[in-house]
Amino acid sequence: MARPYTPKFLLALLCMLVVGALTSAIAFLVKPALDDIFFKKDITMLKWIPIAVIVIYFTKGVCNYLHALLMNNIGQRIIRNLQNELYRHIQRQSLSFFTKNPTGILMSRITSDANLIQGAVSGALTSLLKDSFTLLCLVFVIFYRDWKLAIIAMLVFPLTVYPITRFGKKSRMVATRTQATVGTLTTLLQETISGTRIVKAFGMENYESKRFAKENERLFRLAMKKVSINALAPPFMEFLGGIGIAAIIFYGGYQVIKGASTPGTFFSFLAALIMLYEPVKRLTDVNNTIQQGIAGAQRVFEVIDTIPEIQNKKNAVSLPRIATGIDIKHVTFCYEDTPVLKDVSLSIKAGEVLALVGMSGGGKTTLVNLIPRFYDVTEGQILIDGHDIRDVTIESLRGQIGIVTQQTILFNDSIKNNIAYGNIGNNTDEQIIRAAKAANAHEFIMKLPNGYDTVIGEQGTKLSGGERQRISIARALLKDAPILILDEATSSLDTEAEIEVQEALETLMKGRTTIVIAHRLSTIRKADRIVALVNGEIVEEGTHETLLEKRGEYFKLYTMQFQDEERSHESDWLKKQ
Ligand SMILES: Nc1ncnc2c1ncn2[C@@H]1O[C@H](COP(=O)(O)OP(=O)(O)O)[C@@H](O)[C@H]1O
Ligand SMILES: [Mg+2]
Structure with a gap:
């Protein structure tokens, strides 16, 4: 993912080399400063060394700034691309x-996972390379000044390896658990805020607050663990550094007293050693950040590496507009292990209206979900005009199917865009208005404050159930798909709203191959054929009259559900007379 930014990276690398070299140059200059100015009292050196120091710090500052800018630019771009890729x-x-x-x-x-990775990428790219290089330069200075002393100082370094790796491991573990908790918390928030009506209706505000507090407490504990790991590392490193410096002062001081070395050499060495502390400390920090980033990356790439179950075949062809019909052949379907549909066979002729009836949980929704390939059949096949739907492109298949379900899914956008969803920007206003009129929606839309440009709130909360349903019917009308699936489209509505929606639905069904799942007699009666689905099996097939005569499953449903409805319709009708 970083490869496209190679030129930027090389420039940053150059800046980083300059910073590393200049940092050690400062330590290097301590020797001439001490020995030539303070001991030999050399006037030329007195002029040149301060000027050199100013130039060095200025150049170092400019390079540091450029380096940070370039590296973060690369890091942020990588994360932006990763997030886009993940969402896709x-x-x-x-x-x-x-x-x-x-x-x-x-x-x-x-x-938040992407954020963790961003921290790691920016941190790693800025600190890891720069600090490692600075470290290397400083180590060169200490060896150059006094290799024996350098070896003594280096003895401390192996001691730091163990704590650094341990802290890193702990960081990664804490990050993994934190992300899991953040995920749970987000789910809880999303559910309870969007479901606030039910929370209030059942008086569960306190219960939900406690549930939130409990998860949040877990997050607090994990945050404190992270703080303690991050806060423990620097003093630990500093202490080890102190031991090193004590050893150096003891041995180096002894050398100077003996006359084997100059104070300049010794202080130059000591300066380099003290300057080593900063990059080492940052490197331990960056290790923790990187470990957290790895934890985030594992989860992000888990999603990216999940191959979608339903994909276009390599040689998938485009499905021509339906001409003869849909054939469902010996279809068995399981969500997990138990079959929900068992050996279902059914043919629907183009232009036919087929009603699916049956008790709740019988598998009606499951069956219609197989046609747009929301799920693939476990056994058997579904053919449209003789093409197995797994052999055609998903776009050409779904492009021919209009769906209206019980839950209307509207987006927090204008009415216009909600109706045109699927093809936003490609419809004229007239087309949208014509669809809305046919869906009995035009009148109420015109009464809204901004008409077709009114934004309808999350999930369309600013509209009534019947209004929402008419918008989704207008959406299906505009899509003008030859196959139509209506899954209990009117069951969440009251009788009055239903009558208006019913009219809209009839307009929608005209000339389309329709599968309608309904529990209202009025809809079912108009169907060309009725199929009863019980426990995943087709038990009956026929028209309203023939099925009633049979006195089987449909008759049972009719006496339980529809007869009352018919009576109440009759009495409504009588009242109106
Ligand atoms: N996503 C799912 N995972 C597992 N089981 C499911 C899922 N959706 C539905 N089911 C089960 O499949 C059966 C049929 O459900 P469904 O097709 O929705 O019935 P209907 O629409 O006829 O009421 C039910 O027993 C239900 O519990
Ligand atoms: Mg259903």
């Missing part, structure tokens, strides 16, 4: 992926 992958996943992964967890992958 999440969008491409199949429905089953979203059943397995809670919304909040997926949200925290894109936000």
Whole structure:
């Protein structure tokens, strides 16, 4: 992911080399400063050394700034690309992926996991290279000044390796647990804030607050653990450094007293050693950050590496507009192990309206979800005009299917864009208005403050159930798909709203191959054929009249659900007369 930024990286690398070299040059200059100015009292050196110091610090500052700018630029770009890539992958996943992964967890992958990686990438790129190089230069100075002393000082370094790796491991573990907790917390927030009506209706405000506090407490503990690891590393390193310096003063001082070395050499050495502390400290810090980043990256790439279950085949062809019909052949389907649909066979002719009835949980929604390939069949096959739907492109398949379900999914956008969803910007206003009129929605839309430009709130909360449903019918009308799936489109509505929606639905069904799942008799009666699905099996097939005569499953449903409805419709009708 970093490869496209190679030129920037090389420039940053150059800056970094300059910074490392200049840092050690300062330590190097301590010897001439002490020996030539303070002991030999050399006037030329008195002029030149301060000028050199100023030039060195200025150049170092400029390079430091450029280096940080370039490296962070690369780091931020990498993260931006990674987030886009991650989101694209999440969008491409199949429905089953979203059943397995809670919304909040997926949200925290894109936000906080990506943030962790960003910290690691920026930190690693800025500090790891620069500090390592500075370290190397300073080590060169100490060996150049006095290699025996340098070896004594270096003896301390192996001691630091163990704590650095231990701190790193702990950091990674804490980061993993923190991210899991953040995910749970986000899921909880997302559920309880969007479900606030139910929370209030059941008086669960305190319960939810406590649940939140409990998770948040866990997050606090983990945060403190992280602080303690991060705070323990520097003093630890400093202490080890202190031991090194004590050893040096003892041995180096002894050498100077003996006359084997000059004070300049000794202080130059000591300056380099003290300057070593900063990069070493930053390197231990960066190790912790990198470990946390690795924890985040593992989770992000887990998602990126998940291959969507439902994909286009290599040689998938485009499905021509439906002409003869849909054939469902011996289809068995399992979500996990137990089959929800068992050997279902069903043919729907183009232009036919087929009603699916049956008790809740019988597998009606599951069956219609197989047609747009939200899930793939476990056994058997589904053909449209003789093409197995797994052999055609998903775009050409879904492009032919309009869906209206019980839950209307609207977005926090203008009414216009919600109706045009799927093809935003490619419809004229007239087309949108025509669809809205056909869906019985035009009148109420015109009464809204900004008409078609009114923004309807998250999930369309500013509209009533019937209004929302009519918007989604307008959306299906505008899409003008030849195959239509209506999954209990009116069941969440009251009788009055239903009548308006019903009219809109009939307009929508005209001339389309329709599968309608309904629990209202009025809809079912208009169907060309009725199929009863019980426990994943087709038990009956026929028209309203023939099925009633049979006195089987449909008759049972009719007496339980529809008869009351018919009576109440009759009495409504009588009242109106
Ligand atoms: N995502 C899912 N994972 C596992 N089981 C599911 C899932 N969706 C539905 N089911 C199960 O499949 C069965 C049929 O469900 P469904 O097709 O929604 O029935 P219907 O629409 O006829 O009421 C039910 O027993 C339900 O519990
Ligand atoms: Mg259902």
